[in-house]
Amino acid sequence: GNSVTQMEGPVTLSEEAFLTINCTYTATGYPSLFWYVQYPGEGLQLLLKATKADDKGSNKGFEATYRKETTSFHLEKGSVQVSDSAVYFCALSGFAGGTSYGKLTFGQGTILTVHP
């Protein structure tokens, strides 16, 4: 079955530091890959996505590249801000036949705390 593994957290950084949150996956075929962000007390928001190998998703200074050869979708940001403090979830959606894509499989989430 499909699975997503995220790096263990929590991650604590100083403002303007470089961020990497690792994500690797197991899936058959060519899944779509996503990063979601959850701010305190809120639901999840889509941060970025990639639907095929070598695609780069980007948003709000965050980037992730779909690497089929290493089955990875690591999240990066060059300079984090205090406002980036949140929980980050990696997820995949596997092909379920026809034009249908199946339920999202989520990683366990990584807490990011950024200090001034």
Place this chain on the structure above:
Amino acid sequence: EADIYQTPRYLVIGTGKKITLECSQTMGHDKMYWYQQDPGMELHLIHYSYGVNSTEKGDLSSESTVSRIRTEHFPLTLESARPSHTSQYLCASSGQGRGYGYTFGSGTRLTVV
């Protein structure tokens, strides 16, 4: 601007009470989902629906039930709340096709005392 709405945002209720958590979306999505999120953050799928009159249980067994009588509405009901039901409940919906992803509501934080 939210296109999927959950009410209430917070609910504190006594043991044994019946509760319904509301979820509505305005995007015309056929697929809708309920997740339970534990304090350790992990998301557990408890129910999903692929259209009107279609409901399925998710990966985590739950005492709650759901219904899907209208495309836009996917309520979750607990007939008799217990302290073990205390959690965050998140509703989501998705469209068809590759790379669509989910749109989440803001969640309901349920506390059973």
